[in-house]
Amino acid sequence: MNKLNFKGSAMLNPTPVVLVTSKSKSNKLNIFTVGWISTVCTREPIISMGIRPERLSYEYIKTSGECVINLPTKDMVKIVDYCGVISGRIEDKIKHFNLQLNKGVSISTPSLQKSPIALECKVKSVTPLGTHDLFLLKVLNVKIDENLLDSNNKIHFDKANLICYSHGEYYSLNSKSLGSFGYSIRKKNKAPR
Template sequence: MKKQNFKGSVMLNPTPAVIITSKNKENKVNAFTVGWISTVCTKPPIIAIGIRPERLSYEYIKESGECVVNLPTREMVKFLDYCGVTSGRKINKIKHFGYKLNEGVSIETPSLELSPVALECKLKSITPLGSHHLFLLDVINIKVDEAIIDEKGKICFNKANLICYNHGEYFGINQKPLGSFGYSIKKKNKKQVK
């Protein structure tokens, strides 16, 4: 396979595309899009997001010490894009789209009702890096739509119609998995062995 070299850049794709809700002391709620997000620890559950200091949500999260990571669906893709290109200083994006909010359970910040999964987070730290600052967030509660939980209590993300971001474009996630964690080393059933 012949390859070309490019200068160092952010080429990790695809990434989750999420909508962060945050609020300030005056109870003004903002929503904005984040494409730079990752799980960084499982015990305790911590995620990392990159935010530009000039963003309104940067101020809100720093001030309140909390936020919600809302996983958007295919139906929310226009809102997701709008929240990434429109400033909350100029328009109430949630009101503009007519979206409803759900009260927080473990924090004061609300989540988007339409989002099938919402991670309630407390701010752990902020580290300046350059164009973006690294926010480490403790995940303290997760709200999951009952429609994507099966009878055994398993969260079926394939039923959530989630999306991802890939170098400037949004894509739906395939509904059928290619495999499951550990499938490459599982022993085959004796009946399958010939």
């Protein structure tokens, strides 16, 4: 298979797409869409997020030192798209969509009731990179809809109907698993000798 070479580009696809709620010092709320986000550490739990400094949420998150990462579902894709193109300086997007909020547990910023999974985060650091600044966020608390848990409290993300972003388009993630971590080396159970 022949491959063409392109100049260096952030072409890592697909990526998670999330709705981030934030709060100003004067308690104004905003919501915006982020596609540049990833897990970077498990202990302590750290998420990285790239935000353009001109975004209103950048100001809110940097000054408050906190935010909530809300994982959206496929029925929220219009909200995700709208909140990615309309500025909170122009419109109250929470009011526009009549979004219900849940009070924060570990922080004062609320989460979206409609989102099945919400990660309450504190800012650990901010590093200027170029078009975006890198926020490292420590996850303090995770809210998960109880209908995603089985009787053993195992989380079934496949039931959440989550979405992702790939090169300008949104995709549903509700397909069947192709395998679980470590399946390629797991030994089959052998009958005792």
